[in-house]
Amino acid sequence: MMGLQVPCASSSSGRHLGSWHALAPKQQQHVRAASHHHHVHLPPLFPPSHLHALPTTSPVSTAAAKAPRAGGSGSGGSKRTKRGFARSSNQLAKKEQRRGQDQLVQEIDEEQQGDGPGVDAIQMRSEYQVYKDAEYKPQRWIGPVDIQNIPGKGRGLVVTQQVVPGDLLMVLPALAFLEGELGEVPEPEELHVAMLEDGLTPAQRRVLDMLYDGSEASLSAPASMTTLDHRFWSSRGKSDSQAPQISSSRLLSILQNCAVADGLQDGTCMTLRHQKPFGYVGLWPELSLVNHSSSPNISTVVIKDRMLVHAAVEMSPGDELLRSYLGASITQPLPQREAELAEAGWPGLEASTARGALESQVSDNVREVLQGAWQWFSQEANPRFSQANAAETLGPLKELLEEAEQIVSEVEEAVEAEPGLSDLQRIMLRASAYDSYDMLVVTDEFVNQERANPGHLLYCLELLRVLAPGSESHTSVALKYDSIMRDRLLMAESLFKKSQSPSKRKQAATIMKTCAKEAELAGSYCLDAYISRYGWVSVDMFETLRQGTEVHTEALEQMSIMEAQGLSETTKDFSINGVNVSVVDKVDLGGANAVPSGLSSSQATSSGSNDSRASIQVVEAPSSSTNAVRAEKGGWEPEMVEAEVQDMPDNINSDAA
Structure with missing residues (x-):
């Protein structure tokens, strides 16, 4: 059973769990929008009691668990293993900066090339191919999934064999599919x-x-994975x-109960x-x-009519496949989640x-603290943030930052004091x-700019692994954290x-050694996010998806900046990591509530109507790794690092060295 799902439904804050982190701290960016929702059972990124400290030990990565070791740091391995991922000096500023992630991806690559064990299990x-080939349409494919009656629920889908994060379960053509405009969520009607x-x-x-x-009656209607394929009939x-x-x-x-809608298809693949x-x-039976x-x-x-x-x-x-019917309230306490589902017909x-x-x-006490945090955010923090952002002050x-630190500390104290919890x-409680x-x-990020504590972002990444693993939110936050730690x-x-x-x-x-460990961890988290979303892809495909x-x-971001500058109809050419991109921006900016071009109405700070006709055109496809420009993108300037070396341990847990 299910209701119409809008994975990127708007929230009262209008925020997307990942888009803000991917774009901040650029002050021109005024986008805050809602989330996709998935879940993965992974160990915590770091001990919950150390909010301001970055991790010093690595959890068991899902990528590392699936890819058998074929050599590595300090091991014999093959020549391929010892070479790692380094290609040329102009592609990677330093091989060391990506050692951990490269080893994980390299092991997958070796298995795909037949250089290591498990090639049959992990071959891409x-x-x-659908991720980057607009002419390719994968056929319907059903993996280890079957229909089963679930006690108290009716029909459901279960897995028929052991699976791990990143395993492909189904490739589904839509029975019916309708596109809207960029950023528009079409209605089931x-x-x-x-x-x-x-x-x-x-x-x-x-x-x-x-x-x-x-x-x-329709809950018990007979169905099988075969008969749900219209080609069978x-x-x-x-x-x-005899067709009914x-x-x-x-x-x-x-359609109102079973269709799925969103304001954007997968942005990475469509690009x-x-x-x-x-x-x-769309309707995917x-x-x-x-x-x-x-x-x-x-x-x-979702890529066109394929899911x-x-x-x-x-x-x-026998484990059941589960997904969220919630929209904005996925990040909110239980009463708000219950209210949204009740309104949708699922009390x-x-x-x-x-x-x-x-x-x-x-x-x-825990429920009161969680409810208090939500009330503070929705009734005080978010309105004040919008006002301060508009006034550019x-x-x-700074006051909001102090209050946020206090609220988060109260949540941490209450959750940690609760006995008997894993x-x-x-x-899961913090996620509310x-x-x-x-x-x-x-x-x-606004107040402290380059000095912002990346541990805060890491904490959000931990929560996304419960709220939205494998979502665009998850990959964008993981990618941003990875980029910060590389810088x-x-x-x-x-x-x-x-x-x-x-x-x-x-x-x-000491600082460099600590940064190397943290960059290695960040790389593994980024890899986990991409595998959870895109599956066990090849090394080249992984790099292409990152790009x-x-x-x-x-x-x-560029399109949002153009709108903030009042450019109502503009074609702008610019370069992103050496890739020539042309943005054609045609947006109605007649009202104060105009929606940022290229973003759904659920990703806007206002509730205005979207008349976007923006397009993103890659004029020149990427031909080399983006790693060569890492040193030029964000992060601390070398002069600032040198001048503030005494301050760096405040943001880096140097005890890990």
């Missing part, structure tokens, strides 16, 4: 009209008859007289395919059987989930205060080279 699937105009084929009617239409032709008739009202009810990531509404959880365990990627579904958590045979549904049950059973933001359960953690990151390593290396006295050189060496994310994010 042909379906992933629009798809309803389009389907009636085209006429329902007998094969479509056969499949529609097995989907949930709001009635109890197509052999009967248009003369299939679907009335207009029933069709609309099916690589040189296509616009239009909004869409198999996905409609996935039941609800506020801590989901699958991720989805790829991956595991986002390790699952055993009491949230209380039956693992996260909902946990939150209902903890002490009154830092004074109020690390994952504590993270995500907006306060996010406000801490945003205000810290810090480069700056630390520069400082080490410039140090003259033995004491300063020793201190710089696509960077180009897409930077293009959206």
Whole structure:
């Protein structure tokens, strides 16, 4: 059972869990929008009690767990292993800065090339060609997934064998699909009209008859993974007289309960395919059987009318596939989540989930603290942030930063004091205060700029691994954190080279060693995020996807800046990491509530209508790694690092050295 899902639905704050972190601290960027929602069971990134300290030990990476060791640092290995990922000096400023991540990806690459064990298990699937080839359409494919009656829920999907994060579960063509404009979320009523105009084929009617239409009878309608494929019925032709008739009202009810909509398709892949990531509404019959959880365990990627579904958590045979029916309230406490689902026609549904049950059973103090954090954010912090941002003054933001630190500390204290909870359960509770953690990151970046504490961003990344693993939010935050830690390593290396006295050189060496460990961790988190979203891709594809994310994010930022400058119709050429990109921006800026071009209405700070006709065109495809420009992108300037060497340990846990 399910309702119409808008994975990027707007919140009262209008924030996207990842887009802000990917764009801040650029003060021209005024975008804050809502999230996709998936879940993965991974160990905490770092001990919960150390909010201001970066991790000093590495958790077990899902990538490392799946890819058997074929040699590495200090091991014999193959020549390929010892060479690592380094290509040329002009592509990588320092091989050391990516040692940890390179080794993980390299091991996957070796298996795909047959250089190591497990090649059959990890060879990149042909379906992933869809990520960058606009002419390629993968066929429907169903992996280790089957339909099963779930006690108390009705039909659901379960896995039939052991799977790990990144395993491809399904490739699904839409039974019906309708694109909107860039940033526009089409309504199910629009798809309803389009389907009636085209006429329902007998094969479509056969499949529609097995989907949930709001009635109890439809919950037990017989279905199998085979019969949900309209091609199974197509052999009967248009003369299939036994195909059930679907009335207009029933069709609309099916779409309202089962369709999926969003303001953007996958931005990374659509950029690589040189296509616009239009909004869409679609009906994928198999996905409609996935039941609800506020801590989901699958991720989805939509590219045109194709949806790829991956595991986002390790699952055993019989485990149920779960996804979120929530929109904005996924980051909010239990009462807000229950209210959203009740309004959508699912009263009491949230209380039956693992996260909902946990939150209902903890002490009154924890629930009061979580509710207080939400009220502070929604009623005080977010309105004041918008006012300060519009006025371009830092004074109020400094006050908000202090308040955010206090609110987060209260949440931490309450959650840590609750007895008998696992690390994952504590993270699930913190997730209900995500907006306060996010406000801490945003205000810290505005107020402190390059001196902002990356530990705050890392904490948000930890929460996203519960709220939205494998989402665009997850990959964009992970990529930003990875970039920050690489920049810090480069700056630390520069400082080490410039140090003259033995004491300063020793201190710089300690900092550099710590930065190297942190960069290695950041790389593994980034790899985890991309694997959870895009599966076990090749090394080259992984690098291409990273570039696509960077180009897409930077293009959206450039378009937002253009709008802030009042450019109502402009073609602007610029370069992103050496890639020539042309942005054609045609936006109605007649009102104060105009929506940033290239972004959905759910990603805007206002509630104005979107008349965007913006396009992102990659004029010259990437031909080399983006790593060569890392030293030129953000981070500390070498002069500042050298001048402030005494301050660096405040932001870096040098005890790890």
